[in-house]
Amino acid sequence: xxxxxxxxxxxxxxxxxxxxxxxxxxxxxxxxxxxxxxxxxxxxxxxxxxxxxxxxxxxxxxxxxxxxxxxxxxxxxxxxxxxxxxxxxxxxxxxxxxxxxxxxxxxxxxxxxxxxxxxxxxxxxxxxxxxxxxxxxxxxxxxxxxxxxxxxxxxxxxxxxxxxxxxxxxxxxxxxxxxxxxxxxxxxxxxxxxxxxxxxxxxxxxxxxxxxxxxxxxxxxx
Numbered sequence: 524x525x526x527x528x529x530x531x532x533x534x535x536x537x538x539x540x541x542x543x544x545x546x547x548x549x550x551x552x553x554x555x556x557x558x559x560x561x562x563x564x565x566x567x568x569x570x571x572x573x574x575x576x577x578x579x580x581x582x583x584x585x586x587x588x589x590x591x592x593x594x595x596x597x598x599x600x601x602x603x604x605x606x607x608x609x610x611x612x613x614x615x616x617x618x619x620x621x622x623x624x625x626x627x628x629x630x631x632x633x634x635x636x637x638x639x640x641x642x643x644x645x646x647x648x649x650x651x652x653x654x655x656x657x658x659x660x661x662x663x664x665x666x667x668x669x670x671x672x673x674x675x676x677x678x679x680x681x682x683x684x685x686x687x688x689x690x691x692x693x694x695x696x697x698x699x700x701x702x703x704x705x706x707x708x709x710x711x712x713x714x715x716x717x718x719x720x721x722x723x724x725x726x727x728x729x730x731x732x733x734x735x736x737x738x739x740x741x742x743x744x745x
Contacts, residue, residue, distance in 0.1 A: 530680075534619060547602040557587065558586070561590060623673050629665030667707050
């Protein structure tokens with residue numbers, strides 16, 4: 524984005540298409556890994572084959588589809604839609620906008636770190652709490668506020684008021700942003716709800732510990 528900020532339509536950078544070529548196999552690799560992890564975690568040992576080959580892949584993908592339909596569609600369909608658009612249909616225009624959507628990956632390291640810390644039973648640690656708050660901030664900035672920022676940049680580029688942007692861009696772009704943005708708001712609300720629930724639980728535990736300590740102190744005092 525920084526290399527294309529002077530002209531958000533015509534400025535270009537080689538990394539835009541290179542990252543797209545890298546991202547497509549990554550999406551499908553991630554889908555396979557998540558499906559296999561869910562399969563090995565949930566299926567009884569007697570009903571599956573643990574081996575170094577791919578005999579488990581098809582049943583794993585079927586299970587992942589049943590349990591995580593939205594995540595399956597996200598990882599399977601998104602590359603099919605966006606890869607041709609990025610490399611063939613936009614005629615090399617709009618690298619700035621493409622870079623803005625690459626910022627969607629900003630919260631991913633914190634999401635993965637959160638899962639790792641949970642597996643290590645570190646949910647009560649300050650690192651887990653700090654990582655969760657940073658994850659929410661990265662999600663808000665990289666996947667939600669990025670949409671109004673793009674519209675603001677386009678208003679500055681065209682020299683028009685922000686309120687007139689919707690009437691100046693193709694309706695298909697607005698519809699795509701609404702659909703994609705709605706998904707990000709949905710994910711953010713899930714994360715926010717989980718964070719609020721977590722802090723409520725922690726606060727209740729702290730209050731319970733304080734009451735228990737006060738009861739002990741009172742018993743010794745009497």
